[in-house]
Amino acid sequence: MNLEIPSKYNSTLEMAKTVSTNVLRPISRKYDVGEHEYPKELDELAQALEMFRGASTGKAKTAPNPGEVRNGSNMQFVLFTQTLCYGDTGLVLTFPGRGLGNAAIDAVASPEQLEKFGKLWASMAITEPNSGSDSASISTTAKKDGDDYILNGEKIFVTSGERCNAVVVWATLDKGVGRAAIKSFVVEKGTPGMEVIRVEKKLGIRASDTAAIVFTNCRVPAANLLGDSEINVKKGFGGVMETFDNTRPIVGAMALGCAQAALEKTKELLKNYTKANDFKTPFYNLQSAEAEMIKMEAEYEAARLLVLRAAWMADNKIPNSMEASICKAKAGRIGTLITLKCVDLCSSLGYSYQELLEKWSRDAKILDIFEGTQQIQQLIIARRLLNKTSQELK
């Protein structure tokens, strides 16, 4: 048993750390204040981000040999993501070239589709004004018309929706049939009938564009329907949901990056006012701020190891749906708690724009909400533990 990070990731992570410190942090406040400006500095990074593109997420294609234990691309990806978000989570979300839509394409596309769409920057459009956590209830429709589908509906909260080249849109072929009829369609920018109607002003991750997109009789070729066009009531929409299984640890890693940044900065700011922990003095005998700091560190460490656990399981082809939810729930909640507490400990300096602390606490909050809220994660975990269906435990 060993829970240390393998040294083979060192060079990748060093590179990522350099990017965070030298590229992202210096422009962090710039794009927090300049909320809808395009972060052109990131285009230069596109090269380095080839690595990003190469790192596939998702369950390993083959199981390890008996006795073999893998530390693979899932682990690399969460480590990489955390290190970059230690720089700036909003900027990470707007790295050109790759969005959540790409993960969907990777997961479900046919070889031809992969060829055609694989190089596009694809965002993902699921949520609607009246359909959030209950994504199976979406009402954007896709009506077959000859060799095309006609899409109608409104999508909100589309990360990179404005800046991307294409949007992967969830639409239903037949609302009466439920989730089995939900399919995803690749809609390239410029397609008539798809319009970005606004970009949101947000609490945090302001460097990331969050778009609302309206589809009005938007005509999309049938070839753009990702995966199987059949409505298989038994199958549900397993394929695209699997995407979420994989993204949960990654979102967890984002929260870790935020929390790590805040902890480190706070330690630095407090170093003349508090003693470094000697790991000997009992907790309640410490000075209050010291106790708060070390407690936060313990929570952060727990979340960090839980994220690694989820990634490790994915690399070793061990079903990890519950562990993925656990790590997102934990990281999501401590991300918010830690970043906010760090602002508190640094008093009016922490509250001011003079430091990035307050920004990290604004950035962190969304990570406990999107891609499955805290409460949804708790539901998933509880259903697993109690062996309940979604009808039984709501």
Add this chain to the structure above:
Amino acid sequence: MNLEVPNKYKGLLKSAYTASEGILRPISRKYDVGEHTYPRELDLLAAGLNGMNDASGGAVGGATSKKEEVKKGEVKNGGNMANCLNIQAICYGDVGLLLSFPRQGLGNSAIGAVANPEQLGRFGKLWASMAITEPNVGSDSAAITTSARKDGDYYILNGEKIFVTAGERSDVVVVWATLDKGLGRAAIKSFVVERSNPGMKLERVEKKLGIRASDTAAFVLSDCRVHKSNLLGNPEIDVKKGFAGVMETFDNTRPFVASMALGCTQAALERTRELLKDKLSLTNYKTPINKVKAAEAEFYRMEAEYEAARLLVLRAAWLADNRIPNSMEASICKAKAGRIGTAITLKCVELCSSLGYSYQELLEKWGRDSKILDIFEGTQQIQQLIIGRRLLGKSSSELK
């Protein structure tokens, strides 16, 4: 606006705290360890209490106070507030012993609330416990299955009751039974059953985590014959009315149970303060909380939580005294006091390290006593449901 405790209660409280420190605390451990031994010291205390009770017009002890009129523009600090303060003072001594005070059972409250004058005459001076919970019926008390079948001038009761506080020691047991399970809560009535009734058998007295001085009994009723004059209140099944009368008992008792938690908590905080006084300054109240010692900060936080609970209890009592509907506030104060009671008493054990864990101090006992106060007479989760439903305007079928 003023949130200080009125002077008029000072005398009463002084006596109560004196009794707690002088009589209850010295025997606290004795009856915690001697779990089913009868605390005879209480008989003396009860005599004194009943004297005080008569003198203050029914303000003392667990019985609900009479509803007094409130004139327009007048603000009343009345019997509910007095009860809450008094209960806290006694539980500062020992919660289990309070629950074992002769003739102060929950059944007495029910009798006080719903009995007719004739029944009051017969039962008013007896010690009455209350039997509601059954093995398969806890929070959903409307689902009780103990049945009451009319047979001439009698009712025949059948069923099993558990968690009857003071069940063994009481003279009579107020038993909830249903006249017709098909009709739901409207058919639930309460019956006064003498302990001597051969149809009601004491099955066992529980061994518990805490409040061990209090006897918690289980009864089985087998064709238990109870005269119809022992049915409290109205024997008619009014489907529209529900069982408001007896449920009202609970509305009133929530702040009292919360006060029990306050007493326990106050005891723990005070003792911890005493034990820590050589190591910490706990009366600073100036230095920013992030700059004091961690134990000190923890103590102040606990104090803040305790104070909040205390004032929420007084608020609920004040509303009741002023005949303002207080169902939600009653739940709020019970939920708050219940949760901080447990958290604080347990934390005090931790702060006092292995001394706190040991029987050498009463701290660990308070850590055990407090837990039930977040469970009985409406669990934390039930209180949250009640509050949630009120705030969101939801019925029990909508918000479960």
Add this chain to the structure above:
Amino acid sequence: MGIEISSLIGSEQNKKVAKNLTKFNNFLDSNFAKTLKLRKAAENVVYFSAYAGVKVAEKSSKVFSSSASGKQDPARLDSRKASDLFNLNYTEEQTMVKEAVQQFALKVRETAEKQDEKFAVSETIEKEFNELGLVYYQVPESMGGMMKEKSTVTQMMMLETLAHGDLGQALALFTPHSVLNAIVQWGSEAQQKELIPPFLTPTPPKASIALNEPTPLFSPYELSTTAEKSGNGYILNGIKNMVPLAATAEYFLVVATTKDKGPQVFIVDRNSQGLTITADRAMGLNAAQLGQLKLSSVSVDASAVLGGGDGFNYDDYLNYCKLGWCSLAVGCCQAVLDYVIPYANDRIAFGEPISHRQAVAFLIADIKIELDSMRVLTQRAVAKAEQGLTFAKETYLAHIMCSDKSMFIGSTGVQLLGGHGYIRDFPVQRWYRDLRAVSIAVNGVHI
């Protein structure tokens, strides 16, 4: 050279035992203890004390009188080589051991409520535990065991699995094994030669570790128990409480602070003059028979210092104790989770299982999240320790997490069972009481 037993069963020895018995009886008769139940439990205790008195005198005299001369070469276990692979699996062998311990833990669980009321571990359980032969996973090959390398991860797993059965009994059963760990890790050659072999017999000795003192805001770095140099040894003064197996331990590892060498561990025979052992009943851990040791000018030989003052690292010593408690906490909290799940699914209220209510379900999810948090931190610290890497920070963080969350889990366990959670027929109230000890105790366990 052994000391003849016959020379021990003389008036001096009996006088010592009698003296302790008198003190014990006085305690029982005091107002504080004068209750039927306490006396009954204590009578068992006294019996064991008298029984153990003879055996221990023989062994400890050997330790105390042994004059260590020449080069000391204690048998130590090597650190496990770091693998540079993140790995959450137990080895195949560990898995087999775990299964064996799990089977045993089921029996421990069956008897847990009873033993909690009886303040003891049953002889049957003790015997079966000894038959598991776990000592062989602790003792170096050169001393008759199986190990070349440290087995800290295995120890964690054993403790966790035992605690899943019952924390109090796990503490009682594993405390002597912890003493063994301490002797292997820190003991001098002479101490090892004297004290390890008895653990490899069918009737291993009972021994315990005494660190906690009855002080609020206790710090193991601010000990009140002192060891003053005196002639060829030390004089110990102080009070230790919450000590497991106080009634039956033949000897104790008592931590006291010296002027020249800081905190040291002293091997103290139970019959030492000046040592008074009394019952110290507490909130929980009843099966471990907690007691208090009062040391009034207890004289010990220099040879009683664990390791002879050489190579002993108090920080690490403490960390192994804390990690032992973290392991116990994880196992017990897992027991809570495993218990509340079927309960919530079976318990019907308002027409359906209570597990259908989010308020209930989310509490269960939260138990799981925090239990796993405790677990990964503990695993990391233990894995590092086993590899000989620095583990002070990791232990500190694991201990914070376990201290905090285990009480939340214990309290939630009772809450989920409602009124039934408060009744001693059900285990959650016992876990509530036992888990409060996690943030407090450093006694008894050392992995």
